Amino acid sequence: MTAAVDEALAAIAGATTSAELKQVRIAHTGDASVIATANAAIKSLPKDQRADAGKLVGQAKGRVFQAISARQEELAAAEEEAKLAEETVDVTAVRPRRKRGAKHPLKTLEDRIVDVFVGMGWEIAEGPEIEAEWFNFDALNFDADHPARQMQDTFYIAAPEGADGASGGARGTSSGQILRTHTSPVQVRSLLERGVPLYIACPGRVFRTDEIDATHSPVFTQVEGLAIDKGLTMAHLVGTLESFAAALFGGAPITRLRPNYFPFTEPSAEMDFRCFHCDARLGLDHDADPGCRVCGGTGWIEMGGCGMVNPAVLRSAGIDPTEYQGFAFGLGIERILMLRNGVEDMRDMVEGDVRFSQHYGTEI
Numbered sequence: 121m122t123a124a125v126d127e128a129l130a131a132i133a134g135a136t137t138s139a140e141l142k143q144v145r146i147a148h149t150g151d152a153s154v155i156a157t158a159n160a161a162i163k164s165l166p167k168d169q170r171a172d173a174g175k176l177v178g179q180a181k182g183r184v185f186q187a188i189s190a191r192q193e194e195l196a197a198a199e200e201e202a203k204l205a206e207e208t209v210d211v212t213a214v215r216p217r218r219k220r221g222a223k224h225p226l227k228t229l230e231d232r233i234v235d236v237f238v239g240m241g242w243e244i245a246e247g248p249e250i251e252a253e254w255f256n257f258d259a260l261n262f263d264a265d266h267p268a269r270q271m272q273d274t275f276y277i278a279a280p281e282g283a284d285g286a287s288g289g290a291r292g293t294s295s296g297q298i299l300r301t302h303t304s305p306v307q308v309r310s311l312l313e314r315g316v317p318l319y320i321a322c323p324g325r326v327f328r329t330d331e332i333d334a335t336h337s338p339v340f341t342q343v344e345g346l347a348i349d350k351g352l353t354m355a356h357l358v359g360t361l362e363s364f365a366a367a368l369f370g371g372a373p374i375t376r377l378r379p380n381y382f383p384f385t386e387p388s389a390e391m392d393f394r395c396f397h398c399d400a401r402l403g404l405d406h407d408a409d410p411g412c413r414v415c416g417g418t419g420w421i422e423m424g425g426c427g428m429v430n431p432a433v434l435r436s437a438g439i440d441p442t443e444y445q446g447f448a449f450g451l452g453i454e455r456i457l458m459l460r461n462g463v464e465d466m467r468d469m470v471e472g473d474v475r476f477s478q479h480y481g482t483e484i
């Protein structure tokens with residue numbers, strides 16, 4: 121019995137995990153163990169020996185169980201400590217940081233421009249970048265052989281169904297698919313979807329097959345404006361542009377319209393704003409600064425095209441031009457950013473170097 125107890129105590133001391141200790145307990149106190157067998161044998165002993173034998177086995181059992189529970193406590197404490205050590209969180213540890221991005225200044229400027237029109241009570245409208253040729257050209261009164269449709273300007277995506285690549289003509293799926301060359305197709309889409317009266321600003325990216333250089337990019341951004349109502353005139357157009365110029369550049373704006381041609385406006389004009397840079401430094405009643413980096417000494421900056429909406433465009437959208445009239449304009453946002461913020465190379469805007477955007481801070 122002593123040998124069995126010693127063996128059990130050695131095994132208990134040798135157990136290094138709770139699981140091992142459980143196995144030791146089963147081996148040394150379970151049904152097949154020496155102690156259990158001895159315990160079972162007591163009843164078959166002569167009566168006068170049973171008390172002594174019982175005492176002996178009882179003491180043996182006591183020592184073994186005591187050793188098991190002491191070891192169990194030790195192991196449980198060690199295991200708990202190991203677990204805590206493993207799960208420790210170092211609240212002072214410096215976590216790996218991801219570099220912060222920055223909102224692109226073109227987006228910031230686009231949002232600002234659009235906000236000016238929202239402030240005037242206009243709505244925002246958007247259209248797809250992959251556009252039906254019909255919306256981009258036909259509905260805007262471009263002739264089938266207008267030079268802007270040719271391959272040197274337009275990215276063609278899909279030819280008209282069943283056609284040889286010439287203009288689709290009819291509205292809908294029979295028209296070819298292109299990357300829109302301007303935001304003007306949103307005019308007709310919005311007239312069809314929203315009806316009249318309509319006052320909308322339409323920001324978005326446009327595409328032309330230009331090589332990228334300091335002043336050109338095949339992808340650039342425009343904001344289109346369209347106002348259709350009863351009795352709108354060119355005076356409303358000028359008033360709107362001047363409010364816009366004041367909001368964007370500050371000061372007392374002066375707008376100049378020069379005759380031009382666009383198929384979708386009649387009359388059409390090129391709009392110039394009096395140079396905000398010369399004005400700010402020299403005052404409105406002075407000539408422009410001959411060395412001005414913004415206007416090049418002319419005193420004027422070209423802002424984009426505009427005009428009174430051609431009746432043919434209104435008819436494309438099913439609107440009676442004798443009842444409703446309106447004006448439209450288109451602005452290039454890259455150009456405004458270059459002038460307003462002194463960006464000299466268009467490539468800086470498209471290369472995606474976050475340092476360019478970060479330079480503008482976190483304006484939202």
Ligand code: DAH
Pocket residue numbers: 301302303304344345382384385424425426427448449450451
């Ligand atoms: N869509 C023209 C372009 O991209 C710009 C333009 C000119 C828009 C006159 C207009 C407009 O709405 O009236 O060159």
